[in-house]
Amino acid sequence: MKSKYVILASALLISVATFAQKDQIKSAEKALKSGDAQGAITILKDAENMVVNAKDVEQAQYYSVQGNAYLDLANKSVETGKNLSLAAESYKKLIEIEKASGKLKYSTQAAASISEIKGKLINSAIADTQANKHADGAKKLYDAYLLDKKDTINLYYAASTAVNAQDYDTALPMYEELKKINYSGKGTSYTAVNKASGNEDGFNTASERDLAVKLGTHEKPKTEAIPSKRGEIYKNLALILVQKGRIEDAKKAIADARKTNPDDSSLILTEANLYLETKDFETYKKLVGEALQKDPTNADLVFNLGVISANAKNPADAEKYYLKAIEINPNYTNAYLNLAALKLEAEKPIIDEMNKLGTSAKDMKRYDVLKAQREGVFKGVIPYLKKANELDPKNEDVSKTLLGVYKALEMTAEAKELKARM
Template sequence: MKRIIVLMLVVLVAGYSYGQKKPKINQAEKARSEGNLGEAKDIIDQAIVFDKLKDDGKTWYYHGLVYASLDTTSNPDYQSLADNPLKTAMESFAKADDLEKGNSGFYTTDAIGLPVTKEQQLNTLWSYYLNKGVENYQNDNNSEAYKYFEKTTIVQPEDTTGYIYAGSVAQAGKEYDKALKNYYHLINELDYKGRDTFYSIIYIEGVVNEDNEKALEVIRKAKTIFPGDRDFAKSEINALVKLGRQEEAQKELEAAIAAEPDNANLRYTLGVMYDETGQPDKAEEAYMSSLEVDPNLLNARFNLAVLYYNEAVELIKAKNNLGISAADQKKAKEMQANIDKSLKEAMPQWEKVNELQPNDRTALETLQYIYTQLKMYDKAEKVMNNLDELGDEEG
């Protein structure tokens, strides 16, 4: 009895094996081309596990076509048939090529019988995603635009266009991690040499992420690619200053000034660096040098005015701390002369600041104090009236 049961099982298994119908992959392609993606998927999914078809590159090529169609279809009935169909499609195309030892001649035929190669089909797929990305970006839908631009990089990973667009749209949407992922891939993996991409990375790392070390690393990479670009040289100086590496910054600044002697901003930046490191004499020299190039450079004028004013303030503090002895009074009189000298040096600088930036409260209040200290009461009263009017406007 047991033997009969075993024989029956063998017969049933054998009957099942011989009873499997060979999937027709051409039928899968026909269903796909006619838009019947559910049928196409059913057939091709059976084909890739069928013994006589699973090692045929053409099977996997059609499998890729079907899943690419599932990813681009607008029919909601088909959109949910597969998870991440584009990934599946690209893996299938890769397997098809591998089975053909990289020498594939895969193609389909169009409506009039002309061949359409796999390369042409991938280019069409890439263009579809790119156009959808642009369309969504123009409609202010950054997240959808990013999704489609990212898909272009999956279809053609060696093409820079998708990464540039994906990075730009992510940056516009303040999704900085996504932007950096694409930008770094461009400059590190694809050896892309776009100035704007480097500028974007430097901005995100330095300003958004406040990682000046990382920004400096990218700046220096950019300088090797664009050795004559002065903007990257200036960015390096700024990063070094922020990192407190003043000696390096000073050397770079001096080199930059030598290369660009008419750049007042570079001279001003050198003055700021000296200011911040407690070298007022060198700071004054740099600010004056900057103003010789551009007398209307507000930042340099303001810093020079503050420098002179602070000298007077320190002297005033020291004078106020003196005693009432005859010796102290004599010293106070001597110090007053130096105070007046510093205030007189500061006065035209603050007047110029007020001229360049009218109704600046800081400049007006400082001028009122200077005029009063120098007993220029008419001017002090006029400034006080300006401040009163300014107060009325703000109130």
């Protein structure tokens, strides 16, 4: 008989715990409805250890209230990023529980909230990056990716933002995941200018964009090809691995990428850049030749060869490639800009020598020679800066550089005209 009483007592304890947990969930729900989200979370914390033994419907209700409370705090700007992520975790647990039980009571609302959280995380991440809080932005973008792994562009942006934060330990696994899923990002963008705001809006398809133009809400439709991002991804992956002393891993990562994507020319450049970083100039030259042979009329490819040559302190090759890019595409703005920057590098040693001169007759004579050389440098960059300014008149850096050159050469009329357009 004694054992029966023990069993009965145990059953009573479980029953009491269950009732107590139900009461706590109801109390948390009541606190949330009254506007006390933090109080609701505190109440739920007390029931956290018991929820695993609760019925499926009670567990789902628990995580629903918890998710709603965290989301309410985030909407009130209380530790926004942290509470958005915690809300999403609660909703995901809720959905898993209801999916396993087959009883869907809260899942629809939870799925809608997850979609809302994803948008809020992305918007908050954009605000963080604009405020130079790149590490916070990277985490939010990665959390947005975890909420919807089909939307892989958020993983790409999370990795790029982590690099901007110089948080390479965070960026590395993200780039490795991008490599694993063979992310490209290649596609087509469909945009049109919103007549009301003046901003350029993006559309999922050409037909959606064309409909908006037809309805009169948008104008100036534009379709642009989005190039593959694999070259950039593997370049950053390789550079991080090189920085960590994992040279062979870096080489293997790019070799694997090229096997998987044999027609992606940007990967040849990335591999060339890696061998340049490791001072293997022979392999670097071989890969450059391979890139040119594969796609000799690709202006982007030739331009990037110019950038690599400039980074390698080889101005002659850099100039050759920039001029070749312009020959292929006469409207290649960045090629004109880089040519101007390349030419302007010749000014520094001239200025350094001028600053060391004294006031003797010999020094004054040398000063005049150097001054003429400096003016020659400035005159040489004017055609490139003018063309870049013509192609991209809104680029303030180009305008200011060209204005500075005009002033240095005492080209008053040209400077006045340019300033009027700025």
